[in-house]
Amino acid sequence: MTITLYDLAGAEADRRFSPFCWRTKMALAHKGLDVEAVPWRFTEKDKLPSPNQGRVPVICDRDRIIHDSTAIADYLDETYPDRPALFGGEAARGLTRFVQNWTETVLHIGLIRLVLLDIYRHLGPGDQAYFRQDREKRFGMTLEDFVGDRAARLSSFRASLDPLRRTVERQDFISGKSPAYADYVAFGAFQWARAISDFEVLAADDPVAAWRGRMLDLFDGFARRAPAYGA
Amino acid sequence: MTITLYDLAGAEADRRFSPFCWRTKMALAHKGLDVEAVPWRFTEKDKLPSPNQGRVPVICDRDRIIHDSTAIADYLDETYPDRPALFGGEAARGLTRFVQNWTETVLHIGLIRLVLLDIYRHLGPGDQAYFRQDREKRFGMTLEDFVGDRAARLSSFRASLDPLRRTVERQDFISGKSPAYADYVAFGAFQWARAISDFEVLAADDPVAAWRGRMLDLFDGFARRAPAYGA
Numbered sequence: 001m002t003i004t005l006y007d008l009a010g011a012e013a014d015r016r017f018s019p020f021c022w023r024t025k026m027a028l029a030h031k032g033l034d035v036e037a038v039p040w041r042f043t044e045k046d047k048l049p050s051p052n053q054g055r056v057p058v059i060c061d062r063d064r065i066i067h068d069s070t071a072i073a074d075y076l077d078e079t080y081p082d083r084p085a086l087f088g089g090e091a092a093r094g095l096t097r098f099v100q101n102w103t104e105t106v107l108h109i110g111l112i113r114l115v116l117l118d119i120y121r122h123l124g125p126g127d128q129a130y131f132r133q134d135r136e137k138r139f140g141m142t143l144e145d146f147v148g149d150r151a152a153r154l155s156s157f158r159a160s161l162d163p164l165r166r167t168v169e170r171q172d173f174i175s176g177k178s179p180a181y182a183d184y185v186a187f188g189a190f191q192w193a194r195a196i197s198d199f200e201v202l203a204a205d206d207p208v209a210a211w212r213g214r215m216l217d218l219f220d221g222f223a224r225r226a227p228a229y230g231a
Numbered sequence: 232m233t234i235t236l237y238d239l240a241g242a243e244a245d246r247r248f249s250p251f252c253w254r255t256k257m258a259l260a261h262k263g264l265d266v267e268a269v270p271w272r273f274t275e276k277d278k279l280p281s282p283n284q285g286r287v288p289v290i291c292d293r294d295r296i297i298h299d300s301t302a303i304a305d306y307l308d309e310t311y312p313d314r315p316a317l318f319g320g321e322a323a324r325g326l327t328r329f330v331q332n333w334t335e336t337v338l339h340i341g342l343i344r345l346v347l348l349d350i351y352r353h354l355g356p357g358d359q360a361y362f363r364q365d366r367e368k369r370f371g372m373t374l375e376d377f378v379g380d381r382a383a384r385l386s387s388f389r390a391s392l393d394p395l396r397r398t399v400e401r402q403d404f405i406s407g408k409s410p411a412y413a414d415y416v417a418f419g420a421f422q423w424a425r426a427i428s429d430f431e432v433l434a435a436d437d438p439v440a441a442w443r444g445r446m447l448d449l450f451d452g453f454a455r456r457a458p459a460y461g462a
Contacts, residue, residue: 091319094407095326102333102394163333176325 002034004060006048009039010122010196015227017119017195019108020069022188022223024057027073027181029219031083042127070100073181086181099174099182102163107189110157111201114150117143118197150199157201161208168211179218187215191223198229233265235291237279240270241353241427246458248350248426250339251300253419253454255288258304258412260450262314266290273358301331304412317412330405330413333394338420341388342432345381348374349428381430388432392439399442410449418446422454429460 005025008018016022016037028035040047045054049065058067066075074093077086087093116135120143123131132143139146164174164186173179174186190212193201202209216224236256239249247253247268259266271278276285280296289298297306305324308317318324347366351374354362363374370377395405395417404410405417421443424432433440447455 085322088322089320090408091316091406091411092322092326094402094405095323095330095413097402097407098330098333098394098398098405098413099326101397102329105393105397162336163329166332166336167329171325171328174325174329175322176328177321180322182326182329 001062002036003028005035005037006040006056006058007037008056009041011124011127012122012227013039015122015195017122017192018056019188019192021057022191023069023181023184024059024072026184026187026215026218026223027069027076027086029222030086030179030181030184031076031080033076033080033083041124043130086184088175088180092175092180096175096180096182096185100185103186103189106160107164107186110153110160111189111193113147113153114157114199114201115147115193115197117147118199122196154201158203158206161206164211165206165208169207172214173211179215183215187212187223190215191226191228194228194230195226196229200230232293233267234259236266236268237271237287237289238268239287240272242355242358243353243458244270246353246426248353248423249287250419250423252288253422254300254412254415255290255303257415257418257446257449257454258300258307258317260453261317261410261412261415262307262311264307264311264314272355274361317415319406319411323406323411327406327411327413327416331416334417334420337391338395338417341384341391342420342424344378344384345388345430345432346378346424346428348378349430353427385432389434389437392437395442396437396439400438403445404442410446414446418443418454421446422457422459425459425461426457427460431461 005021005028007016007021007025009016016025016039025035025037040056045052048054048056048058049060051065053067055067057069057072058065059072061075061079064075066072073086087096120128120131135146136142167174171177174182190201193199202212236252236259238247238252238256240247247256247270256266256268271287276283279285279287279289280291282296284298286298288300288303289296290303292306292310295306297303304317318327351359351362366377367373398405402408405413421432424430433443
């Protein structure tokens with residue numbers, strides 16, 4: 001049975017850039033589940049299945065609709081316990097939340113100051129108007145101003161990756177010897193940047209870039225095949 | 232069989248402030264192992280058991296000498312598998328390293344700018360001279376200058392706790408429903424500050440302070456009974 005995923009897309013249908021959808025796509029690949037990833041745009045709220053929260057990721061698995069990447073990960077481990085575990089126990093599930101909270105409060109916040117305008121450039125015309133208005137209201141400045149000093153921000157962004165850097169310098173994955181959901185959460189952020197921006201957020205010799213490379217290699221290069229910039 | 236732990240002490244023998252030794256003490260309590268925590272000072276390098284690395288924590292368990300808090304945690308889980316697990320699987324062990332790397336690159340670095348001079352004030356006269364010389368050389372300024380702007384640093388320190396804050400706001404412990412080694416690693420940092428400084432690093436209504444309170448309550452208030460300031 002194929003699972004349907006509604007997946008945020010740019011002007012090109014195969015440019016998929018949501019960090020939250022990337023978590024879900026990697027989780028589905030980890031479980032070895034068949035998926036149809038349907039392109040969806042910000043302004044197509046009426047095209048999502050009901051109950052409709054107006055956001056992605058959302059998956060349809062047989063007669064179940066599950067919203068939110070975190071709930072989807074829990075659902076997948078509960079529903080498919082015979083397939084490879086995304087967490088591997090209650091302690092790992094709790095600890096994964098810490099990595100997720102670091103990703104959302106440090107990594108996403110840092111990256112958005114580098115790539116917000118590049119997201120805009122990859123949206124279709126209908127989404128562009130919505131996106132500019134929504135984000136300029138949220139951040140209180142133009143998209144151009146929001147990323148205007150990104151070259152100057154780069155070194156502090158890279159420094160903020162120290163916890164991740166030190167971890168993947170000493171073990172292959174955040175989750176240890178094998179990748180698991182915490183890796184997909186952090187990787188989703190880099191995949192977001194990579195999908196829409198040619199601004200290289202990592203130095204080539206950064207251990208974080210080597211880990212990103214290992215993530216891109218997973219599942220026969222599944223994430224590497226997606227339209228993106230750079231490595 | 233009682234395990235001997237060499238535990239960093241201040242001028243008062245029962246003021247124990249090493250964040251690394253606190254990890255080990257909490258880990259030993261978690262395993263329910265008997266321990267004799269011997270006070271040790273920076274300048275008593277010749278009093279440590281052989282092989283002597285000149286640092287604490289180090290434990291003696293029967294005929295084994297184990298150095299370094301991380302190696303000690305691994306040793307305890309391997310040697311005492313029938314007692315409560317500090318990790319709970321390989322994924323949790325890997326993820327705990329991320330929390331540890333966050334603790335060492337964000338939490339310790341932030342705290343030391345707030346409390347370094349307070350450590351000095353709690354050392355015996357012999358250690359004070361060593362400590363001032365060593366740390367002033369390392370940081371390239373006087374201890375007084377190093378913490379001189381701590382009031383101004385407090386809000387950015389508190390903001391840097393967001394990953395921890397968001398985690399313990401939504402679950403009781405970093406490791407989920409029950410505390411495990413990742414909690415002891417982060418708690419060790421707060422216990423270090425609390426042991427030697429009356430500078431309150433957390434706001435009273437911070438969810439991180441509530442988590443610290445839960446940690447202080449563990450093992451019949453084991454950590455709360457140690458000489459310290461504040462809550």
